[in-house]
Amino acid sequence: MLPKIGSFKFHIESYVCDFTEKATLTVMSRFLLDAASIHAQQRGFGYEQISKDNVAWVLSRLSIQIEEYPDHNQDLTVETWIETVSRFFTQRCFCFIDQSGKIIGYARTIWAAIDMQTRRPIDIPAWRPDMLQYVEPEKQCPIEKMSKIPMVDGVDPHMGYTVRYSDIDINKHMNSAKYIEHAINIFDLSIFKEKFIRKFEIVFLAEGLFGDKLKLYMQNLSENEYIIDTKKGEESVCRSRIIWK
């Protein structure tokens, strides 16, 4: 049996950095999605394996907290493990470790397994009892559980975009990291010069499809806290909370 905790190394190439010469939040989220995907695949319940059962993993929530973004040209290690498997959800955690071995951040994700035909959630332990052997409840992921992210009412969106080719990923859906990339794009460049995103939470509520025209509504809760609501018409596709430091 493979170890419960998987460890994956990434290199911070120049093309994953922003003008601060550090990896972006979007890229950190791509790395964690990639680590999750390889970890699951190596243990027999990856995307390709479960698609034979007509089942797909769907990311429901992501919470990521980073104290220090890795620098250009450095290595980054992403550790990932399954924290819980309950009836309809599984929680997967992540730890980000820089080249010197220092922990620079954590993340927690919540996934559902969806029947591709009925689009309904599947009872995970009944469907795949073998997953339970990989649950690692001991390793700490010191990031608070996500709180509810409120809706943003608004008439005039702050920004809009159409879902295009580059938003669609290997799984033929809008890539979760692309929702994050677009949401962060709502901010002016000046804020990135003074602050960094210390905490980012996102809840996925509906699916963006190719050609959808999405509108972003933002609410400023306190000096460093913002809610961004990404809507298709009246419906929220995803909502995120951003805390700057």
Place this chain on the structure above:
Amino acid sequence: MLPKIGSFKFHIESYVCDFTEKATLTVMSRFLLDAASIHAQQRGFGYEQISKDNVAWVLSRLSIQIEEYPDHNQDLTVETWIETVSRFFTQRCFCFIDQSGKIIGYARTIWAAIDMQTRRPIDIPAWRPDMLQYVEPEKQCPIEKMSKIPMVDGVDPHMGYTVRYSDIDINKHMNSAKYIEHAINIFDLSIFKEKFIRKFEIVFLAEGLFGDKLKLYMQNLSENEYIIDTKKGEESVCRSRIIWK
């Protein structure tokens, strides 16, 4: 002295693939820009080194021809070398090699060295005669020299976008690969199911700045050939030619 030809390895992670499970053209162009940057840096004339002289490399043209895009989870090697150094331009070539050692594509780029204060091109051999020792005129780059890309006249743009945070790269300018990502986004998803971009040429004419509202105009020259003109107002920022196969 380092070898004239540099060789750099990349791994095709899931997050650089599109729904065809292959690396995208945008990612191939990011890889080549990254290879160029490391090659130059290792030989003493990289971005950081020349910025001490208040000089920056500016990409003027890029021509890329790919017969087969690398698959998810494979390694890709990018070879790069300087083909010519003339008074105001240097040509840098690239060869893409897949995991089995097969050549899957080539690219040629043309760069100017710009004085950051006057914004005027610098006489490259006079400024850096040491670059000439790295010129490799023997290695073949069998890709035709770029032809002129015509302007596209038009009233109604096919697409528009605003230059945002994720478009700005480590050099604090709009990233060349992002112009390519946005240009390709003009196409409907259906064409990517049937064809791939065999040849892509782009000429950079002006700079996109944060907040600029760019408009894309497209002209269909023949069944598989398109010109895309990216404009800021009346002025072309870049123009590309795309040939599908």
